Amino acid sequence: MAEGTNNNKTNSEQxxxxxxxxxxxxYPSIQSDRITTMFRISMTLKETIxxxxxxxxxxxxxxxxxxxxxxxxxxxxxxxxEHNPKLPRVERDVRYxxxxxxxxxxxxxxxxVRYWQSRIAVEFCHVLTDGTGGLTFLKALVYEYxxxxxxxxxxxxxxxxxxxxxxxxxxxxxxxxxxxLPLPDKGRKAFHLKKKMLYPGAIMxxxxxxxxETILSKAKNYNVSLTGFLVAxxxxxxxxxxxxxxxxxxxxxxxxxxxxxxxxxIYPSKTLRNFSLFVMPEIDPRLGKYSFEEILQIVRETLITxxxxxxxxxxxxxxxxxxxxWIIRIIPLxxxxxxxxxLYTRMGENLCSGTLSNLGFIKLPEGMAGEVERIDFxxxxxxxxxxxxxxxxxxxxxxxxxxxxxxxKSVERLFFTRLIKMGIPVKLEVNEEIKKGKA
Amino acid sequence: xxxxxxxGVELQKGLKxxxxxxxxxxxxxxxxxxxGLVPFSERIPRNVRPRxxxxxxxxxxxxxxxxxxxPLLVTLIIDFTANRTITWSFYPITSLILLWIxxxxxxxxxxxTAFQVITMDILSIAVFLLSLDLYSGSFPEWSQYPAxxxxxxxxxxxxxxxxTWKRIYLIIAIWLFGTGGFLYAIDKLTGGRDWFMPVGLPxxxxxxxxxxxxxxxxxxxKHKTLMAIGTAIFALxxxxxxxxxxxxxxxxxxxxxxxxxIPAAVLIPTAIFxxxxxxxxxxxxYLIKKFHM
Numbered sequence: 001m002a003e004g005t006n007n008n009k010t011n012s013e014q015x016x017x018x019x020x021x022x023x024x025x026x027y028p029s030i031q032s033d034r035i036t037t038m039f040r041i042s043m044t045l046k047e048t049i050x051x052x053x054x055x056x057x058x059x060x061x062x063x064x065x066x067x068x069x070x071x072x073x074x075x076x077x078x079x080x081x082e083h084n085p086k087l088p089r090v091e092r093d094v095r096y097x098x099x100x101x102x103x104x105x106x107x108x109x110x111x112x113v114r115y116w117q118s119r120i121a122v123e124f125c126h127v128l129t130d131g132t133g134g135l136t137f138l139k140a141l142v143y144e145y146x147x148x149x150x151x152x153x154x155x156x157x158x159x160x161x162x163x164x165x166x167x168x169x170x171x172x173x174x175x176x177x178x179x180x181l182p183l184p185d186k187g188r189k190a191f192h193l194k195k196k197m198l199y200p201g202a203i204m205x206x207x208x209x210x211x212x213e214t215i216l217s218k219a220k221n222y223n224v225s226l227t228g229f230l231v232a233x234x235x236x237x238x239x240x241x242x243x244x245x246x247x248x249x250x251x252x253x254x255x256x257x258x259x260x261x262x263x264x265x266i267y268p269s270k271t272l273r274n275f276s277l278f279v280m281p282e283i284d285p286r287l288g289k290y291s292f293e294e295i296l297q298i299v300r301e302t303l304i305t306x307x308x309x310x311x312x313x314x315x316x317x318x319x320x321x322x323x324x325x326w327i328i329r330i331i332p333l334x335x336x337x338x339x340x341x342x343l344y345t346r347m348g349e350n351l352c353s354g355t356l357s358n359l360g361f362i363k364l365p366e367g368m369a370g371e372v373e374r375i376d377f378x379x380x381x382x383x384x385x386x387x388x389x390x391x392x393x394x395x396x397x398x399x400x401x402x403x404x405x406x407x408x409k410s411v412e413r414l415f416f417t418r419l420i421k422m423g424i425p426v427k428l429e430v431n432e433e434i435k436k437g438k439a
Numbered sequence: 440x441x442x443x444x445x446x447g448v449e450l451q452k453g454l455k456x457x458x459x460x461x462x463x464x465x466x467x468x469x470x471x472x473x474x475g476l477v478p479f480s481e482r483i484p485r486n487v488r489p490r491x492x493x494x495x496x497x498x499x500x501x502x503x504x505x506x507x508x509x510p511l512l513v514t515l516i517i518d519f520t521a522n523r524t525i526t527w528s529f530y531p532i533t534s535l536i537l538l539w540i541x542x543x544x545x546x547x548x549x550x551x552t553a554f555q556v557i558t559m560d561i562l563s564i565a566v567f568l569l570s571l572d573l574y575s576g577s578f579p580e581w582s583q584y585p586a587x588x589x590x591x592x593x594x595x596x597x598x599x600x601x602x603t604w605k606r607i608y609l610i611i612a613i614w615l616f617g618t619g620g621f622l623y624a625i626d627k628l629t630g631g632r633d634w635f636m637p638v639g640l641p642x643x644x645x646x647x648x649x650x651x652x653x654x655x656x657x658x659x660x661k662h663k664t665l666m667a668i669g670t671a672i673f674a675l676x677x678x679x680x681x682x683x684x685x686x687x688x689x690x691x692x693x694x695x696x697x698x699x700x701i702p703a704a705v706l707i708p709t710a711i712f713x714x715x716x717x718x719x720x721x722x723x724x725y726l727i728k729k730f731h732m
Contacts (some may be wrong), residue, residue: 093480116480201486205479206458208448413446413459420447427449430458431479 016083018067022173022320023274024127028072028079028105029340031125033200034405036100038380039390041134041359042121043142044373049115050149054090057144058113062088064160065137067169067273068128072105077333081110081127090115095431098380098403099201101125113141118373120145126274131359131377132262133272136160139364146371154367164272172269173320181317187280187351191242191253193386195406203381206402206412207429212361212393214424224300227358230391230400231257231281231303232296237414238353239285239295249286256282258352261307262360263316277315279306280352349384354411359392374399381405387412441466494545503542511535529574537567554600558593565589583628591621607654615647637689645681649674669713676706 020028031037062069069088070081088109093116102108110125111134120142124134139159146153160168198204219229238255246252263275281302283290290298305311322328328336359377363369372394378401379388387404402412416426441450441464443457456463495503511532518528525532540563545556565586572582594617598610619640626635656670683699716722 092482094482094484095479096484097479099484201484409459416448416459417446425449427451428443428458429451430454433454433456433458 013083014085016066017073018070018081018169019171020079020081020127021171021271021273021275022323023130023276025078025323026340026344027125027127029337030344031100033100034197035344035382036098036380037126038098038100038123039126039131039134039357040098040121040123040376040378040380041131041138041392042119042376042378043138044119044376045142045146045371046118046373048118049120049145051090051092051115053148054113054115054120054141054145057141057148058090059087060148061137061141061144064140064163065272066163066165068109068111068137070110070128071107072110072127074106074333077329077331077336079127079333084109088113092116093119093121096201096203097121097205097431098123098203098378111137121376128274129272130260130262130274130276131357132264132275135359135362136272139368142372143365143368146368151371152367153365153371155365157363157365159365167270168272170269170271171273172263172267172271172275173316174323175269176267176313176316177320177324178313178317180321181314183318184314187256188254189350190256190282190353191238191285192353192384193241193406193408193411195386195408197383197386197405198407202405203431204404204407204409205378205431206404206409207376208400208402208412208416208419209427209429210398210400210419210424212396212398215398215419218422218424222296224296225303226393226398227259227356227391228296228299228303230358230389231259231356232292232299233418234354234356234389234415235281235283235295235299236290236292237411237418239283239290240414241410242285243289249288252285254282254284254353256280256352258348258355259303260355260357261312263312266307266309266312277312277319278352279303279312345384349382352385354385355379355388357388357390359390361393364394369395376401378403389415495542497546500543500546504539507535507539530571533567533570537563552600554597557596557600561589561593584625587621587624591617608651611647611650611654615643619643634689638685641685642682645678645685649678663717665713665717669710669717672706672710672713676703676710679703679706 027037066083067081069084071084073080073082084107086107086109088111090113093114097114101110101112110128112123114121114123120138122134122138122141124137129137136159140161143153143156143159215229216226219226222229222232224232235255235257238257242252242255258278258280260276261279263277264270267275269275279302281299283295283298331339357377357379362375364372374397375392375394376399377390377392379390381388381403383405386406386408387402390401390403392399400415402415404412416428419426441452441454442448443450443460443462444465445460445462446457448457448459450457450464454464514528514531515525518526541560544559544563545551548555548559568582568585568589569579572578572580595614598613598617602609602613604610622639622643623635626633626639652674653667653671657667660666660670679702680696680699683696684694687693687695687697716726
């Protein structure tokens with residue numbers, strides 16, 4: 001039995017299998033009704049979607065991504081991904097996207113393709129890939145769809161058209177691992193909003209659409225990147241929220257944001273599996289109230305000092321080192337599974353008050369860009385940090401999506417009203433209107 | 440275009456209040472309610488429960504066979520070289536064979552039903568116990584008791600498989616006859632003073648009556664849960680008093696009640712209260728209001 005498609009000696013698709021990449025190792029053990037470990041990217045086209053054509057396009061595109069045509073299996077020591085002989089099927093979109101995958105993961109795909117009106121959405125489980133991989137897959141799918149619809153969309157640009165193998169399927173974390181480095185800081189438990197959650201599976205999506213030009217020039221005025229600007233606004237919003245709930249300064253908790261960094265920009269890898277890590281800009285409100293300018297400065301410096309190769313290799317080394325530790329390797333999966341949720345809360349979610357993931361400005365090939373109206377990026381929720389923010393830019397718009405598993409929208413309100421006060425107009429959309437008296 | 444007067448955000452068409460601050464929209468733009476402009480579908484995903492598949496795969500059976508084969512051969516060889524025959528290794532070997540049957544049987548029987556698997560599992564455990572007893576000397580010494588118990592468990596499990604729950608009275612009858620037969624056999628096998636006819640059978644009959652009354656009340660009073668629970672509690676208290684009387688007749692040869700009034704004093708008022716609540720709508724509404732959670 002061969003691992004990956006590279007050294008496939010049996011030549012039979014059935015025996016193709018993949019190790020989980022380093023970041024994916026934790027997700028199968030923690031996923032539940034509450035922690036869905038999913039994210040979603042969608043493209044809104046200019047005309048209504050034809051499901052039959054979309055199905056045909058999906059069957060065509062999945063052949064090019066053999067490492068996504070997999071199902072999750074249990075080994076004795078680790079989970080692994082195995083070739084799935086079935087074909088994925090498109091399905092109609094739902095009110096509450098990003099619900100957990102079907103519980104019988106052993107036979108199902110780890111992603112979903114959903115359509116509704118003029119929108120095509122892919123929802124990926126983090127076991128498979130991160131935002132970059134999901135976006136590449138969606139681009140290829142929409143490209144194929146438009147091609148099959150008979151549109152003249154021209155050159156595919158950076159969209160893959162051949163079967164992807166080798167580097168695209170590699171676990172880049174392991175490739176760039178350096179022998180043990182000093183451990184990163186443990187961090188402290190951050191502020192979390194405590195609110196009643198919705199029933200499992202429900203998600204409140206609040207979308208704010210702002211003109212890209214205005215928000216970019218605003219960020220330029222403050223001399224930060226767009227991500228830095230949004231992170232600062234978010235931290236400021238959470239600071240105000242904590243101030244309104246906790247009046248005594250020494251009792252306040254740090255406000256930290258998890259900001260995913262695309263490691264492909266730091267290391268030369270073209271992988272389409274997971275390859276991102278986090279940096280955490282953080283303020284400590286026990287020291288007093290921070291002005292927006294002070295927050296901006298902290299965020300700017302954190303983003304610069306923590307995203308260089310040296311600093312980020314510390315967390316990479318810790319994560320991969322854990323995976324390579326032989327004591328951990330010989331623990332059977334049944335026991336590892338019990339340990340994982342603890343690691344997830346202790347080393348991940350507890351340390352931050354929220355996540356802000358910026359997919360960046362998305363470029364499409366010229367012929368294709370004219371057919372696409374809008375691109376959305378949404379993160380799934382988890383019980384500790386109830387709200388997550390995902391941002392992406394396309395054409396002249398910046399789409400900011402908050403996904404939340406509580407009816408309380410104070411974070412969203414504080415965030416968007418800040419933008420309005422700075423003179424950035426925001427258009428708001430929701431997936432469900434809150435009924436009076438239910439809040 | 441509608442704006443929230445408090446937050447200043449532009450609002451999606453058709454919203455009646457601002458999603459952020461709940462302020463009412465002054466001039467809601469009703470046009471957007473038409474289909475085609477709502478940002479999300481109305482479809483709500485169905486909640487699926489995981490299905491557990493207990494049939495092992497072929498590869499797993501092969502793996503398990505070889506893993507079990509190793510200790511089997513090792514014990515056999517050690518025993519045989521020392522004693523030139525099979526002595527103590529009979530026990531580990533039969534245990535390993537039993538384990539293999541329990542693991543592999545669901546796969547070996549292609550297209551099996553749960554009924555067949557359970558039957559085979561119980562049968563092989565019973566044969567295993569009987570063979571141990573037979574091998575260790577005077578037979579039957581102890582193994583008849585677990586074997587009979589396994590037979591009774593088989594009857595309990597299998598009756599609902601072969602007869603649908605629609606014929607629940609037949610299932611209850613089979614369970615009662617099975618239990619009766621089991622108790623009679625144990626009584627005869629152990630010897631000593633007879634206890635089946637004076638104690639076992641009367642209690643069994645009482646249990647049967649209580650079960651049938653409970654089922655009848657549950658079936659006739661659908662959507663009247665309190666009524667059904669009340670009747671069941673009532674039947675339970677009658678059963679408790681009956682058990683008390685039967686035991687007293689057996690031990691003291693007198694028709695008296697001793698301890699059973701205490702549980703009955705708890706159960707009978709509870710049952711009456713539930714039945715009253717079931718018929719009194721005012722009381723029911725009051726209780727729901729006071730104790731809502």
